[in-house]
Amino acid sequence: MTRKTIWHFTFVSLIIGFMLAIQFQTSQEPDVRDTRDIWEIRRDLQKEQELHKQLLNEIRKYEETLEQYEQQRSENKGAILRQTVEELKKEAGLTEVVGEGIVLYIEQMYDESYVGPVSDTISADLLRRLINELNMYGAEHISIADQRLVNTTVIRDINGVTKVDSYPLRSFPIEIKVITPDAEKMYNRLKASTIADDFALENLLLTVSEPQQRVVISPYDGTVRVKRMEAVEEDRR
Amino acid sequence: MWLPLLGLLLGILLGLLTDWRIPSEYSSYLSIAVLAAFDTLIGGIRAHLQNIYDEHVFVSGFFFNIILATSLAFLGVHLGVDLYLAAVFAFGVRLFQNIAVIRRILLTKWLENRQKNRL
Numbered sequence: 001m002t003r004k005t006i007w008h009f010t011f012v013s014l015i016i017g018f019m020l021a022i023q024f025q026t027s028q029e030p031d032v033r034d035t036r037d038i039w040e041i042r043r044d045l046q047k048e049q050e051l052h053k054q055l056l057n058e059i060r061k062y063e064e065t066l067e068q069y070e071q072q073r074s075e076n077k078g079a080i081l082r083q084t085v086e087e088l089k090k091e092a093g094l095t096e097v098v099g100e101g102i103v104l105y106i107e108q109m110y111d112e113s114y115v116g117p118v119s120d121t122i123s124a125d126l127l128r129r130l131i132n133e134l135n136m137y138g139a140e141h142i143s144i145a146d147q148r149l150v151n152t153t154v155i156r157d158i159n160g161v162t163k164v165d166s167y168p169l170r171s172f173p174i175e176i177k178v179i180t181p182d183a184e185k186m187y188n189r190l191k192a193s194t195i196a197d198d199f200a201l202e203n204l205l206l207t208v209s210e211p212q213q214r215v216v217i218s219p220y221d222g223t224v225r226v227k228r229m230e231a232v233e234e235d236r237r
Numbered sequence: 238m239w240l241p242l243l244g245l246l247l248g249i250l251l252g253l254l255t256d257w258r259i260p261s262e263y264s265s266y267l268s269i270a271v272l273a274a275f276d277t278l279i280g281g282i283r284a285h286l287q288n289i290y291d292e293h294v295f296v297s298g299f300f301f302n303i304i305l306a307t308s309l310a311f312l313g314v315h316l317g318v319d320l321y322l323a324a325v326f327a328f329g330v331r332l333f334q335n336i337a338v339i340r341r342i343l344l345t346k347w348l349e350n351r352q353k354n355r356l
Contacts, residue, residue, distance in 0.1 A: 008292055009281065010244035012299055016274045017245040021252020023271055026264045 093150035093220040097141045101179035101215035102187050102208060104130075108172050109205035121169055124157040126202055130195055131155070134178055137189045141179040141217045145169060148220040165222060183211035266307045269321050269328075273302040276328040279335040286342045302328075 036044065089095050106122060131149065134142060142149040147164045154165060161168045180186045190208045199206040259267060277299040284290040306324040313320025 005285065005290065005292060006240050008295060009241035009278070012274065012278050012281070012295075013241045013245040014248040014251075016271065016278060017248020017250075018252045019248075019267060019271045019274065021249045022257050022259060023264060023267045025253065025256070026258050026261065026267070 092224060093141065093148050094224070096219050097179055097217045098214060099141075099179040100181070100183045100211070100213055101141075101177065101217075102183050102190070102211055103215065104176040104178065104190075104209070105207040106172065106174040106176070106199065107205045107207065109200065109203050120172075121160070121162050122174065122204060123202060124155050124162045126198060126204075127155050127162060127164075127169075129198065130176070130206075133190075133193060133195050134176075134186075137180070137186045138182065139178045139180050139186070141177075143177045143217045145174050145176075146218055148218060150220045150224065152224065177215050177217050179215050179217055187211045265321060266310050269306045269310050269324050270303045272325060272328045272332075273306040274299060276332050276335070277302050279332055279339070283335045283338050283342075286339060 090097065131142060144164045145167065147167045156163060161170065178186065187208060187210065196206045280298070281290065281295045309324045310321035
């Protein structure tokens, strides 16, 4: 046996020994034998069962909390819905509104020398023009002779009588209440507007009150009939 | 003659002292590598006794067998077939054959020696 051969064998057996030792250690790892007797095992089992129970309790607790949160969330949803409904009702004019605003009066204007025919109503065109003007100046809620103006309100001439919805405007003065976020500004704009001249042409006098802190506008007393309307398909987010 | 045995002991000592552990999922690879190495070692001893020993064959066989065996085991794991059994079988059979051959050669030598001594 040459020296080289011996070294080869030595090298190979060294590697084998190394691998053997590692394999031995790896497979010998769980070297703790279970030496518990039945009572000890029972005790340990009881301990584990208690732990199990505890964990179950915790799970239940967290589930309850989760449920509570869910409930609160859905209740909040309901509250938000109700709030939205209220807001929409307010916007639609189905509630009484109180706020800063101005009051306009329309009266007949005849001077001493007048001898022509006397009109006892205001033309629908002129009234619509006034309403448009008010809306242009930022009116939020308007009522004409305590008739609340809503989106479906019509102002029209029926057999010579101007009617707001179905309420006839027969007697002067006609009171128009307007609620607006900035009454002062509306007052000034109305003062500067030429609408009063248009009224004068029809022998009517438009008086604009000073801005008032508290104007009460009663709700719309009719029923809102929706003839054509459909829900918008909205993507769920 | 005693140097290889010393190497084996040194290797075991080294392995135990380093305190290395491989993950248990790789232990089958290691065991098959150990088997392949053993096969090569015993084969080398047999070849040496039969005077057909070639150091290139021995060293290349050592590494090649280990790599082949482990890659076979690896392939088996990934194919879901226990291919390492093929390596275990092949190496096992060869191990037994080689050891048998070594035993016979040693026995023959021993008997020859005894006869010589008697004469």
